[in-house]
Amino acid sequence: RAAAPRGSWSSDSSGSSGSWEPLYRVVLLGDPGVGKTSLVNLFAGVQERDLLEQHGEAAYKRTLSVDGEETTLLVMDAWEPEQRGEESRRRSQCLQVGNAYIIVYSITDRGSFESASELRIQLRHARQAEDIPIILVGNKTDLVRCREVSVEEGRACAVVFDCKFIETSAALQHNVAELFEGVVRQIRLRRGGKEA
């Protein structure tokens, strides 16, 4: 991984030597059009995009205060769709670098829900035996009349795949802060023992 462009896959090292703060990489997965970029933009905030964009890859760093404690997340929106079963370096990197994953589907697109299950399986293969936090996200809840995937189906899928579940609307900014706070809590739950 030494050859990776600085800032893209490596953590921030912009000269702030001294205080070392833990930084957790959170990778967004999901079909095109489900709302990954919209969710990450809300996370980053329109004003304060600490943005490293190269070739359509984007990573946004932000420190969140959750339950009275600060945690810095680097959220990566770099997933690309599979093209005719072809192996992709970026895809395998995405599956390797995350400390946590957000798998997004659109509640208006059953195909994207099926893709979410496939992504969960790919992730399990890529990171066997690792207990990585995964949040399944049903986005676009504002599009009530176009709903193709029920809340119950989403929840049941999360149970089967042993991940957390939340429905969001990036358009209405509903449950988006809760999503990222949930990621922080899931990371903290697993933190004890694994690192200092």
Ligand code: GDP
């Ligand atoms: P990505 O390809 O997964 O990154 O998806 P984008 O964030 O680019 O979103 C794809 C399209 O869906 C855009 O036109 C967004 O404005 C729209 N979109 C994203 N989230 C929502 C949502 O919660 N509700 C609605 N109605 N549209 C959304």
